[in-house]
Amino acid sequence: ALRKQSDWRALVLFSPFFGITYGHSLLFLLASFLNRVSPKSVWKNPIQPMFLTHDQAEVERYKQDPLIQRMITSRMAYEIFRGCVSIRARAKEISLPLLLLKGGEDHISSVKEAKVFFERTSSRQKQIKIYPHCFHELLHEEERKKVVAILREYLTNMGLYQNTDK
Numbered sequence: 001a002l003r004k005q006s007d008w009r010a011l012v013l014f015s016p017f018f019g020i021t022y023g024h025s026l027l028f029l030l031a032s033f034l035n036r037v038s039p040k041s042v043w044k045n046p047i048q049p050m051f052l053t054h055d056q057a058e059v060e061r062y063k064q065d066p067l068i069q070r071m072i073t074s075r076m077a078y079e080i081f082r083g084c085v086s087i088r089a090r091a092k093e094i095s096l097p098l099l100l101l102k103g104g105e106d107h108i109s110s111v112k113e114a115k116v117f118f119e120r121t122s123s124r125q126k127q128i129k130i131y132p133h134c135f136h137e138l139l140h141e142e143e144r145k146k147v148v149a150i151l152r153e154y155l156t157n158m159g160l161y162q163n164t165d166k
Contacts, residue, residue: 002093010097010158011123012151015106015136018113019084028081035078042071051107051135058140088113091120098126099154101147103134127154 020027034041049062062068098121102114111130118128129150134141141147155161 002090005094005096008096009160010099010155011094012099012101012154013114014101014138015103015109016100016114016117017080017084017109018088018117019110021107021110027077028085031074031077031081034074039073039075039078041074043074043077045070045072047108053135053137053140054133054142055140058137084113088117088120091117092122094121095123097158098123099151100126100128101138101150102128102130103136103138103141104130104132105134106136108136 049059052062053059098118100114100118102111104111115128115130118126131138131141131143131147134143138144138147152161152163156163
């Protein structure tokens with residue numbers, strides 16, 4: 001979204017990852033160290049399915065999905081953390097209209113860092129909506145209809161969506 005913003009009409013972010021909820025700095029240091037000494041070493045993916053959504057059927061689908069990556073290399077972990085640092089530092093460069101949607105009980109990505117990112121953007125038209133009782137996967141939560149309604153309203157107001165279901 002930073003390059004050629006003129007090609008885009010708006011930026012909509014669902015549960016963006018700008019840092020982990022707990023221990024971000026410590027894990028970034030660990031990932032940096034491991035990237036230097038053993039970049040190809042493999043760790044178990046730390047994402048716990050039970051923290052994705054309150055919908056247990058979705059949690060079970062996630063656990064069974066063969067396309068979900070269960071392992072992560074030190075290099076990948078380091079690059080993810082490095083990307084978080086970079087985007088937070090460059091947030092002010094974002095001037096696109098922005099809608100940021102986030103679960104208030106997200107245990108995977110930091111709500112605090114999402115709010116900091118939102119405040120740092122230079123977007124004149126921006127809106128943040130925190131769903132207090134939702135986890136990370138907003139479109140798989142019980143409140144998904146509210147999330148979709150906000151998205152439709154936003155896109156309609158931006159002239160990017162026209163409801164044809166009438």
